[in-house]
Amino acid sequence: MTPDQLALCAILGVTVLLFVSGRLRHDLVAIAALLASVLAGLVPADRAFEGFGSTAVITVACVLILSNALQRSGAVDAFARAVLPADPGLVTMIAALTGIAALLSAFMNNVGALALLMPIALKAAARFDLPPSRLLMPLSFGSILGGMTTLIGTPPNLIVADYRREITGEAFGMFDFAPVGLAVAVAGLLFILLVGWRLVPVRKRSGTEGFDTGTYFSEVHVPEGAKAEGMTLREIEAAITETEIQVLGLVRRGILESAPPTGIRVRAGDILIVEAETEGFSAAVSTLGLVMQQPAADAAEGDTTLERFRDGEGHVELMEMVVGPKSPLVGRSPRGLRLRDRFRISLLAISRQDRRRIGRIGTARFMPGDVLLMQGNPDALAEFAADHDCLPLADRPLGFPSRRQMLTAAGIMLGTVALAASGLVAAPVAFALGVLLSALTGTVPVRRLYDAVDWPVIVLLGCLLPVANAMLDTGTADLLAGVLVGTLAGGAPVIALVLVLVVTMTLSDVMNNAATVAVMAPIALGIANTLGAPVDVFLMAVAIGGSCAFLTPIGHQNNTLILGPGGFRFADYWRLGLPLEVIVVAVATPMLLLVWG
CATH class of the missing domain: 3.30.70.1450 (Regulator of K+ conductance, C-terminal domain)
Known part of the structure; x- marks a missing residue:
């Protein structure tokens, strides 16, 4: 192991520990990792901030703004009211909520999708005299599952697509994630609907006047x-x-x-x-x-x-x-x-x-x-x-959104997705055009344009991407890949694929999924090169694993958002999350080999 590899491994080790500990915000940890890499000579100073010009960073910011336009215009509210059953049973309500959350999360920020559907879930919990947890955890997990089906559904997909562009010259397309992602999402949603919701811990029952937020x-x-x-x-x-x-x-x-x-x-x-x-x-x-x-x-x-x-x-x-x-x-x-x-x-x-x-x-x-x-x-x-x-956490006041604004916001999003999927222009350009149209038409007020961007995530991505490149330049990714393949996988490609999937899922349960993917993508490339296997199958495994954070409330923003309203404890998530992650591995592995192997 060279001095540069030792230094980078030390930086990555400390970075992961800080991510897991939660003592510092993720963006501050990422800044520290980048600056440490620059000072150690692992990232050239003149390339330190190239990550902020990455297509993944630009696309994430634009998608967040377009998602905000859908929310502000009332388009998503109108869609939810139109498709939710008027007088559902419990299982029907769970199916409707998780299904709509998955569908919305494929094309908009999944935290926004959860925020729109959460009051409906709480009202339904009061109606059925159930703990809110019985609806909130399936709702959160459903939105996470839906995000893995498209390029813009979740930041891990965008990062993996951008990484593929850097190493092969061509990024993944809008719906390249759908064959595997859709199979995993459908399997996960069926499990939640048929069995999983019963595994959610039952806390104190909520009454008809509200819900149990604990003491x-x-x-x-x-x-x-x-x-x-x-x-x-x-x-x-x-x-x-x-x-x-x-x-x-x-x-x-x-x-x-x-x-x-x-x-x-x-x-x-x-x-x-x-x-x-x-x-x-x-x-x-x-x-x-x-x-x-x-x-x-x-x-x-x-x-x-x-x-x-x-x-x-x-x-x-x-x-x-x-x-x-x-x-x-x-x-x-x-x-x-x-x-x-x-x-x-x-x-x-x-x-x-x-x-x-x-x-x-x-x-x-x-x-x-x-x-x-x-x-x-x-x-x-x-x-x-x-x-x-x-x-x-109550019924939102009813407003009177403009029908024209709803149609405009929905039309811009659909047109942008279609333009990006067609390949006529690059995805970042298509979504930047959508943002411009949203500002010009007023579906997102200009004064609120930058408020819609999750800046800590943008900073995290911009800082970690150069560090990820340093893993390739120093040979650290190949070194770690060789250890994983030789020691744990025994040189077997299928075992190595499962290992990449499980390790990525485990890391995403305790640290930001964007950071997890940025660290794991170079290692996955190194494993593919070591085994002489197709690169795409391992990159897709990283994308799937990075999207599946079901074991803790800190692995995904949606899990954090339902922690208080659902009355959850830290250890409650694994009861539904662990069997769900097992299903993800069981479904994703053969699908990855079939589609990309």
Whole structure:
């Protein structure tokens, strides 16, 4: 092993560990990997940022914008209303939701498809008196399966297509992924429909008034004269024992005491950090005279949310919303947002699945999948959710979208796909033309054009592609391929193919799928060259494996998005995800050999 290969292996090893740990955002890890490669002399400085000009990067950005045009125009909503059954049974509803999600995800961003269908799934869960998890996990997995069927369905396909263009001079076409991807998607959807939905863990059943988001963490204030004043924490919990409220901390004179002794007596002015369901908060307020505390920097001690809102604020309501994977809230705290001054809304509580320690609400850092209990004017709440990539977990207000805009957005997307598929122009050019037409026709407002782009993904791709090229230039990809083929596969092409598929799937379960594919594509090429096998079969295996992240909530943005609303725990995903991944391998392997072998 040469010094360059040792250095690159070390950089890749640290990069993968950082991806898995989640301590840093994926785009920051990718930037660090690129700069380390440049400083080590593995990537020439004048080529360090060539990845941002890659056709994969351009196409991903354009597809995100066109997907946003379909959402904003109401075209997808109208399509969903037209094809969803009016009075379905449970299995029919699961089939309709997963099927529509798969179809939409083939031609638009699958996170957007999930966001549009998620409120429908929650409403159906309430109707059938089911835990939302029974519908949300099949919905998420269905959208992931649908994305692997076309070139633009998922970033891994675009990356693999661009990589093939670099090594062979010709990229994969729009529907080259369909023979294998469609077979895998159909098999996966049938499994989910017939058996899989029964494997989803059943949490506490949701009632007809909403759904189970688990317990909330919040703060309640003890005012002068409250019944709770002078009571011990043990007496407070006993007084409302039927609500299962639990006191996790006490703030007195600005000092937080975690896990305070149950014998401590509460004083006026104290703030209690409590865990309960929404009904528990109501019981605490009505029974003990406590009040909800606004955990924001602009709220004075004892200045309650209700009092502030009722002071000339007008109509207010409560809304639950989930923090999306690319929300600008991630990593920030309520204290720094100044919600009251900037948005005229308040954060009352946070629900965080499988993570008990939050501490004070005002200084808690938001994480993807958190469910927020917000209060404010309905329009202000809706605007905040839209601007901060949060998904309201209730019926969305009905609007009156323009039929002309819906038809225009749908026509642009269909025309762009047809143009790219025809081969008359390159796919990046076709989709860039679609973006231009969307801006000129107003289906995406010009001021919102760049908001639709998932910039962390763009940065990740732009930075990792030169690192992937360095794996080829230094011979590191061939070295790793030789180890995999010789040590584990025993020189057998079929075993090597299964190995590539399984390793790629495993990595995509714990790190960003775009990063996984960027790392695995050069290794797959090296394996193909070592065995003298067709390159395409191994590149397609990487594309399939990179799209199948079913074991964890962090492997795919959709899995993160349903974490809070579904009441899921980290270990819940493998129950349906593991047999689904086995089916993917069982179906994809013979199809890859048949179509591309």
